[in-house]
Amino acid sequence: MKQVHVAVGVIVSDQAVFLTRRHADVHQGGKWEFPGGKVESGESVAQALHRELQEEIAIDTLAGIPLIKIEHDYGDKQVILDVFIVDQYQGEPTAQEGQEEGWFMLTDLRDLDFPEANVKIIDALEQYYQ
Ligand SMILES: Nc1nc2c([nH]c(=O)n2[C@H]2C[C@H](O)[C@@H](COP(=O)(O)OP(=O)(O)OP(=O)(O)O)O2)c(=O)[nH]1
Numbered sequence: 001m002k003q004v005h006v007a008v009g010v011i012v013s014d015q016a017v018f019l020t021r022r023h024a025d026v027h028q029g030g031k032w033e034f035p036g037g038k039v040e041s042g043e044s045v046a047q048a049l050h051r052e053l054q055e056e057i058a059i060d061t062l063a064g065i066p067l068i069k070i071e072h073d074y075g076d077k078q079v080i081l082d083v084f085i086v087d088q089y090q091g092e093p094t095a096q097e098g099q100e101e102g103w104f105m106l107t108d109l110r111d112l113d114f115p116e117a118n119v120k121i122i123d124a125l126e127q128y129y130q
């Protein structure tokens with residue numbers, strides 16, 4: 001079974017969260033996601049978070065607050081999502097890989113089409129911001 005360790009950033013500004021939509025042809029394609037990606041060998045999770053957010057949305061992460069770590073089995077792939085709140089960063093988040101992007105109010109996240117594992121992220125966010 002494939003298992004991947006993923007660094008995930010919840011980009012927060014003024015009660016809104018920046019999301020991108022996964023390309024149709026990849027794992028969990030077409031769904032909204034918090035930007036992020038695989039931790040490479042020799043890299044820490046914090047380094048991966050910083051690198052992925054630079055690559056995918058062109059921001060410089062100044063700090064990441066650990067939110068939750070989720071293990072999820074999709075059947076075809078097992079993921080460990082290491083999720084951080086990123087509310088201190090430089091630059092304006094912009095999708096760099098042609099993905100659809102948008103800012104969504106924290107209170108509207110439940111209505112979006114996310115990968116299954118993200119339900120727990122949204123639960124944790126509600127707890128954190130309540
Ligand atoms: N970035 C991100 N990945 C998520 C979320 N929820 C979720 O289940 N995943 C899963 C989908 C993928 O299987 C995995 C992320 O891996 P990925 O393939 O996008 O990794 P990557 O950005 O490094 O891309 P690449 O190396 O394949 O180009 O985590 C989420 O909110 N954000």
Ligand SMILES: [Mg+2]
Pocket residue numbers: 035036037038056
């Ligand atoms: Mg990615």
